[in-house]
Amino acid sequence: MWIELTENIKEKIFSELGVRHFNSKKNMHDIPKKSMKQIDIIFEMTGNSSVALHVIMIAGTNATVVLASMKDFEQGICDLLAAEKRSMG
Numbered sequence: 001m002w003i004e005l006t007e008n009i010k011e012k013i014f015s016e017l018g019v020r021h022f023n024s025k026k027n028m029h030d031i032p033k034k035s036m037k038q039i040d041i042i043f044e045m046t047g048n049s050s051v052a053l054h055v056i057m058i059a060g061t062n063a064t065v066v067l068a069s070m071k072d073f074e075q076g077i078c079d080l081l082a083a084e085k086r087s088m089g
Contacts, residue, residue: 040060042064043073
């Protein structure tokens with residue numbers, strides 16, 4: 001189930017998880033400098049090809065760049081878990 005969260009709630013959840021959130025409305029060229037760390041996972045959901053290309057370029061070594069909706073990403077995780085469960089049994 002997908003629930004639309006307010007920005008304040010999102011920031012609180014990200015903070016508690018130790019996740020750094022960057023809003024695409026801001027200057028993305030500064031993201032690697034601001035984070036001072038490798039970026040491990042990026043969800044790009046704007047549908048803008050120039051944004052997608054940029055996030056691929058700033059992703060860290062062995063990072064994951066998700067170029068799909070969150071719903072599709074979650075379904076992929078469910079599918080992988082189901083496949084893993086079948087292969088183990």
